[in-house]
Amino acid sequence: xxxxxxxxxxxxxxxxxxxxxxxxxxxxxxxRTTVKNNILVVQVSIFDDGQKDxxxxxxxxxxxxEVSLHLEAWKPLPSTPGEIIKLQGIxxxxxxxxxxxxxxxxx
Amino acid sequence: MKNIPLIITSLLIFILTGxxxxxxxxxxxxxxxxxxxxxxxxxxLNTVAExxxxxxxxxxxxxxxPTPQIVTLAEIKNKTRxxxxxxxxxxxxxxxxxxxxxxxxxxxIDEMSSQTDExxxxxxxxxxxxxxxxxxxxxxxxxxxxxxxxxxxxKQTKDVKDVYYxxxxxxxxxxxxxxxxxxxxxxxxxxxx
Numbered sequence: 001x002x003x004x005x006x007x008x009x010x011x012x013x014x015x016x017x018x019x020x021x022x023x024x025x026x027x028x029x030x031x032r033t034t035v036k037n038n039i040l041v042v043q044v045s046i047f048d049d050g051q052k053d054x055x056x057x058x059x060x061x062x063x064x065x066e067v068s069l070h071l072e073a074w075k076p077l078p079s080t081p082g083e084i085i086k087l088q089g090i091x092x093x094x095x096x097x098x099x100x101x102x103x104x105x106x107x
Numbered sequence: 108m109k110n111i112p113l114i115i116t117s118l119l120i121f122i123l124t125g126x127x128x129x130x131x132x133x134x135x136x137x138x139x140x141x142x143x144x145x146x147x148x149x150x151x152l153n154t155v156a157e158x159x160x161x162x163x164x165x166x167x168x169x170x171x172x173p174t175p176q177i178v179t180l181a182e183i184k185n186k187t188r189x190x191x192x193x194x195x196x197x198x199x200x201x202x203x204x205x206x207x208x209x210x211x212x213x214x215x216i217d218e219m220s221s222q223t224d225e226x227x228x229x230x231x232x233x234x235x236x237x238x239x240x241x242x243x244x245x246x247x248x249x250x251x252x253x254x255x256x257x258x259x260x261x262k263q264t265k266d267v268k269d270v271y272y273x274x275x276x277x278x279x280x281x282x283x284x285x286x287x288x289x290x291x292x293x294x295x296x297x298x299x300x
Contacts (some may be wrong), residue, residue: 037165037170039164039166039170041280056138058138067196070206070211072153072157073137073150075157076140089161090164091165092164092206093202093206106142
């Protein structure tokens with residue numbers, strides 16, 4: 001997991017994300033973070049290579065000890081074949097200094 | 108005699124169908140994406156509430172306040188032709204923001220009746236000890252109110268139905284009338300028939 005230092009950082013994608021289900025056509029290209037008003041803000045760029053199944057995503061916001069503070073509900077990914085989707089997540093409180101981004105297919 | 112194989116086959120089909128039936132109740136994940144119909148659903152409710160709550164939580168008026176801000180919930184107008192329980196949206200937003208500890212909610216207009224009923228009961232019934240009674244005139248007024256609207260645009264052909272929702276939410280300073288925060292969430296749902 002990455003520790004957020006300074007105003008902006010680019011954590012390792014493998015460290016902060018998971019993929020499950022039929023998401024082979026969805027590629028997480030970039031994850032960027034910043035802190036605004038003491039709140040962690042995350043932007044995830046996903047390339048949709050013609051995903052056939054409906055995809056969904058969520059953020060799991062954690063404290064410094066990686067204890068989950070808030071696990072979001074799954075949200076649907078817009079279907080945009082051949083395009084990059086940019087998703088933004090906002091932490092619920094300043095205590096949420098770490099996160100995990102989950103990508104999955106909808107059953 | 109000629110009908111015996113047919114009768115046996117029918118009986119077997121009947122028995123196998125009965126054995127393989129999947130009736131009964133099962134529990135589902137309330138957080139999962141639901142795509143049963145194109146109407147406003149639980150996924151849309153969760154998406155709007157979480158997005159708006161956390162956006163408001165990171166605004167400077169809330170995040171940078173030295174003490175928790177006091178907010179009251181006003182109306183979210185449903186301008187669509189569909190039944191949408193907007194109070195469920197504001198209830199989820201209130202829960203999410205309350206959990207952050209940076210916002211306190213004052214009773215809304217809809218909840219005022221139960222608040223005044225309780226105060227009257229305590230002060231006028233003569234049943235409670237004076238030291239334990241909550242006094243009239245002690246309520247805290249909300250500095251801000253949260254209000255908004257939801258609209259939709261529906262278009263359909265023989266094969267496709269497209270529904271676009273637009274949620275708007277604003278935080279208004281009750282004293283100055285200034286909009287201190289505003290955000291919107293768009294949702295588009297497409298049904299192929």
